[in-house]
Structure formats: structure tokens, C-alpha cells
Amino acid sequence: MLDRTHRLRRAGTTAAVAIAAVTLASCGDSTGPNNKQNALRPAGKYARQILNLTEPFFWIAVVIGLAVVSATFYVALRFREKPGEERAPKQVHGNTALEISWTVIPAVILAVMAVPTVATIFSLAKKPTGHVVNVTVTARQWWWQFHYDDPGNGVETANELHIPVGVPVSLTLQGPPACSPTPCYANGVIHSFWVPALNGKKDVVPGRKQFLKLEADKPGTYLGQCAEYCGLSHANMRMRVIAESQADYDAWVKSQQVATRSEAALERGVDAQQWGCATCHSFKPGTAGAVAPNLSHLADRTAFAGDIYLVNFDNLWRWVYDAPSRKPMGNLEQHMPNFSAAGMTQAEAQKIACFLLTNTATNPSPPPECAGK
């Protein structure tokens, strides 16, 4: 049988090896779940630039960490006083050479770290030039409003950002416009725009216009979400970026510029009209709703309500019927109301859902439930 010291020492070694193994297994390039929201799986040059900067220092940190943790185990076990033993250890009060060296060595490591860090900071802060897509992002409580600023584009959408592959996208992040007359509140709080696979995050601060750039180098969907606590439904303020080839992107822009049947249909869509959807929403391409997402192409999007519900009949009518029960809104001054409390029936809500599915899509394919509605 091993004696206590041996067992302890072996436990120490095992622990150190286990920590190392877990660390090694979980790091490196393209690691972690492929959840489309993973900073370890960059999909564009800015996110990759960050990961490339992080990685070497991460490994230095792992080595130093393992060294200190092992040293802690080592000194504890190596110098442990056995029961009954009375040692008279040498009284060392300090050692100037040692202390200077462990002041200077970390300083040198940090100085080495500082150079690429500062270089990367400035590189990421530089605005892209040449062929650039410009988008204004307005962070709302609790959804994302996207407006394409380039001449000839002007698309207005929500929660779902389409970008061309290999082209830098320059984002202007802002809070909602001030409302009037005061006192009124435009739901303007700090949010943070974060799509980990495409870049780090940048806060959206009311009263400021902030800059962030994205770039994807292969087609795909990349997820993101608000990263600065912004109240009740902070967790429900998600978004997706759809990167596609230049041709697909151009086609998408074109499709979004064309009015769907929604605006005209609104005139006839008695239910939608009666409940005043257009008071807050807009059904006209390129035009922002007063306070709520543009719905002209709602049915072209994958998801809605801060990218938390897929666009389908069931989700839509339940949302129209009683939105606050599907996404906590508290007593926010402006939010999608509970229409059921105002007398809307489920049948009416379903009719409105069908109205949206039929009239806000470029190529409508309403579900069977909508037949005859």
C-alpha cells in the first residue's frame, strides 16, 4: 500500500493531468459546439484576427496556470510535515534576485503581449474602404432594426441581416430616435451587438453612433444576440446574419425592395386594419415602422420577435393574440400588446397570421390552416 504522501502526490499529478487534458481537449481551432454563435469558430477575417491574437496568449496563460497550480500541489506535498515529525526549517526571509526576476519576467511577457494587442486594436478600429455594405443598426427593446444605407439599396428589415460573402460590412450602431413630446421614452437603453463568428461585440449607446465591422468568408447563417443587459427580455434579443454569395445577396436586396402585396392588402385586410397594426409597424418596403419592425417582408424572414420564434402559422397567431405571454415585456411603454385582452379572438388572430403569411412574402406559400382565411 502506498503511503499518504505518495497517494496525495499521485492525486495531485492526476488532477494536474486531468485539468491539462480538459483544457487541451476543449481548445484549439474550430472547437466547441457548431452552434453558429461560437467565438472559437470564426467565419470571417475580423473574428479570426481576434482568435489568432488570443490563442498564443491563451496558451501562455494555460502554461503559467498549470505551472502555478502544480507548484502549489508540489510545495504542499513535498514539504509536508509527517505526523510526529518536528522539523526546524531554514528561515528564509526573501531573495532579492529571485524577486526581481519574477517581477521582470512577467513584465517582459506583458510587453510582448502589448505590441500585437495595440496593433489589432487599431486595425479593427479602421473603417473599411472600397466595396463596403453600410448598414445602420438601431437597437430596440428587444429587437434589432436594420437599415441598408447604400444608394440604391435602402432595405429595411429586422433581426435578420443579409450580407454578401467576402465584403466588409460597416455597421453604424445607434439607439432609437428620441420621441416627443416629452416626457416620453423611446425605449433607448444600452445594448451590445454581438455575432461572435464575425467579430467581437460593440455596445449600442443611446445618443452615440458607434462603429463595428463584420465580414464573413463563407456562406452560412451566423447567430448573435444582445450582450449588454437591457432589461426584462434581454435573453430574447437575438439575431441572425445570413451570409450569401454576391449574386444571392443582390437578388435578396432586389426582392426586399419590391413591395409585397401587404400594403395594398392591408386596405382590404379588415382584421389587420381594425387592430391598428400599421400604427406601429410599416408595410412599405424601406420604411421604418413608427416603433416596431417593418413587416413588408416578414414572411421572407426565418424568425421574428427578436429572432426567438420561427415564422410559421402557429407561432405567428399566438404572437398576435397575446405577445407578452410569449416574450416578457413588463410594463414597457411601447411593446406589442396583448390583443386578446382587448377582445381579439383566436380566430381573428389566426386570420391576421394568415394575412401576414400570404401577403408579406416574396413567394407566398401559406400553410393549409390558412385555406379560406
Add this chain to the structure above:
Amino acid sequence: MTTVEDATTLVQVPEKRIRILERPRATTGPWSWVTTVDHKKIAIMYGTLALCFFIVGGIEALFIRLQLAQPNGTILSAARYNEFFTMHGTTMVFLLGMPIAAAFGNYLMPLMIGARDVAFPRLNMLGFWVFAFGGLFLYSSFALGGAPDGGWFGYAPLTSTPLAAGYLPGRGADFWCVGLIMLGIGSVATAVNFLVTILNMRAPGMTLMRMPVFVWMILVIAFLTLFAMPPVTAALIMVFMDRNFHTNFFNAAAGGDPLMYQNLFWIFGHPEVYILILPGMGIVSEILPVFSRKPLFGYSIVVFSGIAIGFLGWGVWAHHMFASGLGPVAVSAFGLSTMLIAIPTGVKIFNWLATVWGGAVRLRTPMLFALGFIAQFTIGGLSGVMHSIVPSDTQQTDTYFVVAHFHYVLFGGLVFAVFGGFYYWWPKFFGRMLNEKMGKLNFWLMVIGFNLTFFPMHFLGFEGQPRRTYTYPSGMGWDTLNLLATIGAFIIATSVLVFIVNVIYTARRGERASSDPWDARTLEWSTSSPPPEYNFAVVPVVTSLDDFWHRKYTEDDEGHLVKLPAGGADEAETLPVSFDPHSIHMPSPSYWPLIFAMCLPILGYGFVFKNWWLLGAGVVVGFFGLQGWAIEPSAEPEHSGTEAH
């Protein structure tokens, strides 16, 4: 000293005495605790209440972890979740971290410097009661219109916009502002008291560079508290005014600046981090030498590193704002200053390891916690250095990576140090040794639970999980790590339960402690366990660093430890025969700081509910309390008759 004698004569005229100005006399029973000005009793009250809040904050954390154990959790509503994470953070920072430093500082600092009490005993009492009322005031919000739910750093304009806008559902932010301002008053009172005590009341020969590291760290945090509280108090007043009186400090639409709040908060908030961790470093610096039977390696560099951390702590606040859009120059500067602070921190870690190196290491429970501190704090420090790489930080900030980072510093660091401190000083506090077997169980459960909870969070952060989200969808690949973290949290809870059982067991059947059960180095071990009210029968005269140790041991020519023949004599044995404890002047108990402290929650409720009657009542109580405090006699005549000035 004629003036003092005159004053005594004056109050001794019986017919002139006002009854309500008599000082309380109870020395036992609950009333003696309520009116006490004894730094040790105040410390025990601080510690007990802080531990209660630790348990409450821990229960909130368990609910948070239950909610996140799986995707789309339904244990808590969004509103409740937001209240719980806000109150968890607020509790652990303001109701555990700061008061536990006041507890250890209060009990130990006067003993360690050979003083009989702190400089201002009644101010000390005030500090405690303000903390108690402030904490209860904050928690009363759960029953009175909603608990704080804006996060522990309460960013404006989320918190500062009037209730009518509904950005946050309830009155929580009002309670939060007023509660934190209140707690700040208590903290500043205690800080001033500690500063004056350390600078003025050291025993003869106790020069600054002979003070234990723990006292040094208390001195540094007292300075930090004194200067950090004003900016946050200003920020909180502005938030409260924006919310309630339609000012526009942080309202961008009216020209206000939300980022100003962040600057004001973090210029408090970062020194605050060091206010929380430095006492832990102090505790560890006391435990390691005792259980290695070696002096602290490089005492002076450890002290100066602590001071350096204190100074540099003022120049790094914007590293909490790397994603706020400060511009490349500002974030570069703050990135570099943040790297800089790693140097003194690293020095401390290496010096601690060198202290243990070559020692006769006794792996008792306090030592285990101290060693756990070194390993875990190092991991937290390294992830902190990663934040200084600004572009990396823009991926890590506001994610679970940050949650992992600061829990490694504040739980793996501070809480481990505090538990080590409990096991180490319990015999001094209560005269009984905490049970060693339960202590080891407590330690190992806590190590396993802590690492299981927080290590996976590093990965969750990288993999895209933001903090402060009450729910996450399935299919993100975060399920397993979150479940592990939840299991770990319950293991931590079990370890705390073991500690509570240990405390109860020890109170009933614990082994009685001698005055110096660990063969320790500092002055608090030279007096009985627990110490008498007056701490030292004879004020010690100090001739060196670790003076008490050098009364017991010396070194031979090669530097090895040699026991002195008469070493370790108890103070009691060397007392002069004629010693009469009544001859020592100790401050009398008082009601007035308690009465004055009562005005704060009354005013607080008055402000939160805009109730003029309460505000008026608060002002009256406050004046009454201050007035009584000012004109209260220095001692009861019965007492002062036998007093030797």
C-alpha cells in the same frame, strides 16, 4: 488633561443628568450586543450578518443555476431571474465582501497592532448598524414593489429612466440607489476609523514595516474605500434624480451621457474589486507562514505589491468598458495599464509559493484554504490578463467567460481566503477549535464544487453564451456544461452546510483552544482565546516583525529554527500581581449610533416612496441621534469613579 477631568466632573453632577443620556450598562445578553462598542463584538456581528447574507445570496445563485440547468428553464420568470442575479451580485459585493473585510479587520486589526480598541468605537458601531439596516432595506424591496433588477452595476439609462417608461418593471432601481448610498456611508465610516486606528494606535515599537500584511491590506482598502465611494455615490444620486425628478444626467435625448455613468461607476468599481480581494490576500499572507513555520518570503515586496495594486487599481477602470466604444487610443491605454497590474499580483503569488517552499508544512484546514486560494486566484488572474488583450475582451466581456473570471477571483480567491480565515482565527474568536475532519470535508467539497461550477463557464463564454440571460434555446451545445455548473453549485452549497454543522458542533462540543493553538506569529495570539474586552492586560512592546514569534523562537547560525527555552509564555502568566482589569479605561456602550443609523432606512423609504412624513421623521430621528451622540457623557459616573485616566 484638565479638560477631560473637567468634563468628567461636569457629568458627575447627578441632578444635571438627563436620563436618556445615561449610557447603557449591560455586559451580557442581547442588549449588550445591541449597544456594544467593543470592536470584537462588532466584528462578530459583522461576520454573522455577512454570513447570513452569503447564504441568502447563495440561495439566489442556486435558483439561477436551477433555471439554467437546462435550456428553456421554467423555474424562474424573467423578472424574478433578473432580480435574483442583480441581488446575488449586489449581496455578494456589498453585503458579504465588504462587511466580511470589516469583520476580520475589526476583530484582528486592533489585536494585531497591539491596540485595545479602534480609534472611534461609536463610529465603528455606527458602521455596523448602517450595514445591517442597509442590507435589510435592500432586501425589504422584495416585499415592497420589486427588488433591484438592473444588474449589480446598474447601467444607466436602463436604471435611470423614470419608472413610467417601464424599462425595468418595478421600484427595484430606487431601492438599489438608496440602499447602496446607505451602505456607502457605513463603509466610509469604517474606512476612516480603520485609517486613524492603524496610523495612530499602534503599540510602542509597532512601526509600519513591522505590521502584519493583513493590517497593511486593511490600511490599503481603507484608503481605497475612502476615495472610491464618492464617485459612485454621485453616480447613484444622479440615477435617482434622473429616475424621480426628471433630471437628464444620463438621458441622451436631452444631451445627457450614458457613458458618464459607466466612468463614474467603474472608477469606483475597479478599486472596489481590490477592496474585496486585498483582505483575502492579507489573510493568506498570515496563514501561509504559520503553517509553513517560515517567515513570509519578501515581506516588504508583498506589502509594496499590495500598495502598488491599490494605486494601479485607479488607472484601469475602463477595462470594464472595452466594448463601450471609447476609441482605440483609450482602450489601448487601459489595456496596457491592466497588463501592468498583473505584475504586482504575480509577485504576490510567487512570494507565497516561496514562503511555503522549504517549510515544515502542516496541511491543516486553514492552510488548505490558503493553498486553494493561490491556485484558483492564479487562474482568475490569468483570465483577467486575457481581458487586457482588448480585442479578445470584446469576445469575452458580458459572457460566461467573465462570470468564470470574476468568480475565480472573488470565490476561488476571496471566499476561500475567508473560509481559511474562519478556520484559522475561530479559536481566537470563540475559544474553540473548529472540527478538523469536517473542515477538510468542507474544503474538498468546496474545491470540487467551485471548479465544477465555474471552470466550464470559461468555455460557455467562448461558445457564445452571454451572461444575465434567463433562458437559452436548446441546440446551442451549452446544455452539458450548464448542467455541470448547476451540479457544482449544489456541491458548493453542501460544503457551506458542512461548515454550518461544524460551527454548531464546535459551539457545543468543540475542543477548547489555548491562547496560541497554531504556534503563530502575530500579536493576537499572545492574548487569551477569546481575548478579554481590553485585549491586552499590558500593552505589548514590539521590537521586530512577527514579534510574538521571536519571543518563542530564534534562528541558529544556518538560519534554522530554534525554540527559546521560555518561549510562548501566556500573557496571563506574566501579568503583574497587582493587575486589576477595571483599571483599564474602555469605552462605554452607547445607544446613539444605533438611533442615528435608524434615520437612514426611514429616510430611504421616504425617498423611494416620496413620502414627506417619512422624510421628516427621518430627519428628526437623525438629529435626535446625532445630538444624543454629541452630548452623551463619556462614561457612567459609577464607572468613571474607579477609572484611572
